[in-house]
Amino acid sequence: MKNRILPPLKPNNRDREYNFYSDELKAQVIYEHLFNNKMHRWMDINVLGANGNTNGRNSANILYYLGLKADYRGFFEGQSIDEVIEILNSKGERYADVVRLLKVQAKTSRLYETVISDIEAQEIEEGNYVEGTKKSYFVNKYERDPKNRKKAIEIHGLNCWVCSFNFEEVYGERGRDFIEIHHIKPLSTLQEAVVINPATDLVPLCANCHRMIHRRKAEILTIDQLKDLIK
Numbered sequence: 001m002k003n004r005i006l007p008p009l010k011p012n013n014r015d016r017e018y019n020f021y022s023d024e025l026k027a028q029v030i031y032e033h034l035f036n037n038k039m040h041r042w043m044d045i046n047v048l049g050a051n052g053n054t055n056g057r058n059s060a061n062i063l064y065y066l067g068l069k070a071d072y073r074g075f076f077e078g079q080s081i082d083e084v085i086e087i088l089n090s091k092g093e094r095y096a097d098v099v100r101l102l103k104v105q106a107k108t109s110r111l112y113e114t115v116i117s118d119i120e121a122q123e124i125e126e127g128n129y130v131e132g133t134k135k136s137y138f139v140n141k142y143e144r145d146p147k148n149r150k151k152a153i154e155i156h157g158l159n160c161w162v163c164s165f166n167f168e169e170v171y172g173e174r175g176r177d178f179i180e181i182h183h184i185k186p187l188s189t190l191q192e193a194v195v196i197n198p199a200t201d202l203v204p205l206c207a208n209c210h211r212m213i214h215r216r217k218a219e220i221l222t223i224d225q226l227k228d229l230i231k
């Protein structure tokens, strides 16, 4: 697959659409064309925001200007964007514009994936995560149980264990008695009921540190690991 011969590039000089649209939109048009086999009309409507009467000329002219004709449609289907950037890079200058725009698209996709995974981690933490078809609620009852929380605050105080942040010091009355409570055993190991010892199992954390600890659902940090990160 990697060494297939690329169709010839057939660029033209009609640059009106190419100059009109932003790099982000052009990058997405190229991506949909090369990787997702999308038709010009579909891209005009769904990427470039044209109304339903479009004949697809806008995205077609962007692609034609770069020399990407119909034989490139879906040509890289199933390949990763980084892999294709590497292939086209090795073909020299003539692909420079395409490579530049694919890099824009790669950055956008990465940010999008990060945002999705952040929202997922937050939903797990908030206890309303739904995975696949089977609903599995990881209700974070240990961190949220008011009795546990009150006990933990009485024992450990209201300062973040990682960065010492204190909500009342910064926010005044609005922040009084506020701190988040974190259970130091990863959530996934807490599927069945266990007895919680607030003295050893729960720690106070500010909202920032708490979110960073849970940010990657497959890799929940320990208190010491997070302390090392902010040293």
Ligand SMILES: [Zn+2]
Pocket (backbone or CB within 6 Å): 160, 161, 162, 163, 164, 165, 205, 206, 207, 208, 209, 210
């Ligand atoms: Zn903190």
Ligand SMILES: [Zn+2]
Pocket (backbone or CB within 6 Å): 143, 181, 182, 183, 210, 214
């Ligand atoms: Zn937590």
